[in-house]
Amino acid sequence: MRSLYISLFSEFYKSRKTLAFWAAIILPVVICGLITFGFYSSSEKILAMHYPPMLLWLRYIGAALGVMGVLILPFYVIFMAFSVNNIEHKNDTWKTLFAQPLNKFSIYTAKYLYAVILIFICLFLFAVLTLAFGHLLQVLVPKYNLNEFDPSVLLIKFYFKLFLSSLGILSIQFILSLVWADFLKPMGIGFVGTIMGIITANVSWKYAYLIPYSHPSLVLSSSTAVKKLKNPADFEIFTQEVWTSLIFAVVLFIIGYFIASRKSIK
Amino acid sequence: MNNYAIETVGLNFNFDNQPIIKDLSLQVPTGSIYGFLGPNGAGKTTTIKILLNLLKSPSDQVFIFGKEINHNRIAILKRVGALVEQPAIYGHLSGKENLNNRCLLLGIKKTKTDEMLALVGLTEAANKKASKYSLGMKQRLGIALALVSDPELLLLDEPTNGLDPNGIIEIRNLMLDLATNHGKTILVSSHLLAEIERTATHVGIINRGKLLFQGTIDELHQLSKPMLEIEVDRIENASEFLKNAGYSITAQTEKRITIPFTNAKDSGILNSLLIQNGFTVSSLYQQRKDLENLFLDITKNN
Structure with a gap:
């Protein structure tokens, strides 16, 4: 346990000056900021639609989720898995890392866990900033009726589900980045996978849930159905695609350890 | 242990x-x-x-x-x-x-x-x-x-x-x-x-x-055995003479003859012997085999 904690802290120390770490913070700030600016600058058009409070929130949240969930999340996960491993590839530090008097499994787990934590922080910030910027919007444009509905439960539940659905992709990309030191191979495979995932999810293919890259899209498309309900926060988190994502994550995490422990010897 | x-x-x-x-x-x-x-x-x-x-x-x-x-x-x-x-x-x-x-x-x-x-x-x-x-x-x-x-x-x-x-x-x-x-x-x-x-x-x-x-x-x-290097004139004759006197010659170039070094006294005797027989010895010295060469020998021969 101490080994794991030490390794995890060291991962933070090593990456705190890299883009991978700051992307987790900058990404939600920029995207939420841009959408809020959009809602602020075109407020007259939006006000003319006379949305009820709940629907206005859903439109506002949906704007961030649309870009985020389908494209940015998978690519962020791909990039994250790459950079956590690349820090050792680039500096040729795998052997030194595994020559430390620390449990090998802890070193590997810390790396994986660190990537998971960064994705969690990123999505958590998305939820929090959407809420905060929404209320800021209300202050800036008092004619909006955003204060008449509380979307916090919906936001937290939804982003949590999105987080869980991204773990399958993370595990695949983590292994790819562990095996290959270059950026193009994991990125290329991830890109093709993501496109495939979006298509299969959009055409509602029966077995789309078996492809981890489709999980975020599946979670998103299930949300459009949710919008019709009276209470949009009333949806199940552990659906088929989330379970599949988690199973993928656990199995590939274990396989990854055997790859990592052999990797160190080269 | x-x-x-x-x-x-x-x-x-x-x-x-x-x-x-x-x-x-x-x-x-x-x-x-x-x-x-x-x-x-x-x-x-x-x-x-x-x-x-x-x-x-x-x-x-x-x-x-x-x-x-x-x-x-x-x-x-x-x-x-x-x-x-x-x-x-x-x-x-x-x-x-x-x-x-x-x-x-x-x-x-x-x-x-x-x-x-x-x-x-x-x-x-x-x-x-x-x-x-x-x-x-x-x-x-x-x-x-x-x-x-x-x-x-x-x-x-x-x-x-x-x-x-x-x-x-x-x-x-x-x-x-x-x-x-x-x-x-x-x-x-x-x-x-x-x-x-x-x-x-x-x-x-x-x-x-x-x-x-x-x-x-x-x-x-x-491991590196010392050698005696002798610089002498009429090198062919000197070489022949040393062989007849019972010395084993390790190497011979145009300028010098190399034989195994035993001790200082023997070197002196050898020197006198050459001079007494009309050879001119310009130099006589003990040479240790260079470790670098030894290293090469050890690694090459195996």
Whole structure:
């Protein structure tokens, strides 16, 4: 346990000056900021639609989720898995890392866990900033009726589900980045996978849930159905695609350890 | 067994069914500077990786501080510092941050960082990005990283690679200081004998995965038998004359004759003999076989 904690802290120390770490913070700030600016600058058009409070929130949240969930999340996960491993590839530090008097499994787990934590922080910030910027919007444009509905439960539940659905992709990309030191191979495979995932999810293919890259899209498309309900926060988190994502994550995490422990010897 | 910091017993190691290390029995006495010599590709780095358990050795073949390595990995690694191939440094961090990170991993106080930077002369460059370091500075940082845990055993893989003469002398003095004043055991690999000769107390010579020689540096010197070089006129006749007088001639060039050296008195007798028979001896001296040549002989003949 101490080994794991030490390794995890060291991962933070090593990456705190890299883009991978700051992307987790900058990404939600920029995207939420841009959408809020959009809602602020075109407020007259939006006000003319006379949305009820709940629907206005859903439109506002949906704007961030649309870009985020389908494209940015998978690519962020791909990039994250790459950079956590690349820090050792680039500096040729795998052997030194595994020559430390620390449990090998802890070193590997810390790396994986660190990537998971960064994705969690990123999505958590998305939820929090959407809420905060929404209320800021209300202050800036008092004619909006955003204060008449509380979307916090919906936001937290939804982003949590999105987080869980991204773990399958993370595990695949983590292994790819562990095996290959270059950026193009994991990125290329991830890109093709993501496109495939979006298509299969959009055409509602029966077995789309078996492809981890489709999980975020599946979670998103299930949300459009949710919008019709009276209470949009009333949806199940552990659906088929989330379970599949988690199973993928656990199995590939274990396989990854055997790859990592052999990797160190080269 | 307790006298050895490192002991391998008939160690064999294969890569994809290709034997890399064959029946290697290293014995590195505690407190020694053990020069691990061999040409490139002889298996030096592989051996060091095995000693760090980066490569898994067959059980009961590798003992560090008398303990079997596979079963005592963490306990052993706590007492070992290493520099394998190029120093492993995070380029985007400064030298100081690199050391801080290592302190973190080892659970050591960060005050040790400044001490190490001073030891390897990097205090002024402490906050510079390590990717901007020169090769020599990187090497020194690598050594600082290996030393930060104050290990009893240091494994240094070609630590003077890429260093200028000043840097080489600094590393050499550092090694001598660590071994004599701080009681450390150092295994240092190199493909340059001259390098090892100046620091090592013990030497092991490896080629194609096999240990060809192991012993103290004096034992290595004794291997090189001294020769007597004689510069004389009418060299063909002199050679013939010496053969008839019962001397065995090891080598003969246009200028000089080489015969095995026995002792000073015999050399004197030989000198007189040549002069009495009308030869002019311009020079007569004892020559030790160059260790460099000896090294080449040992590694070539096997």
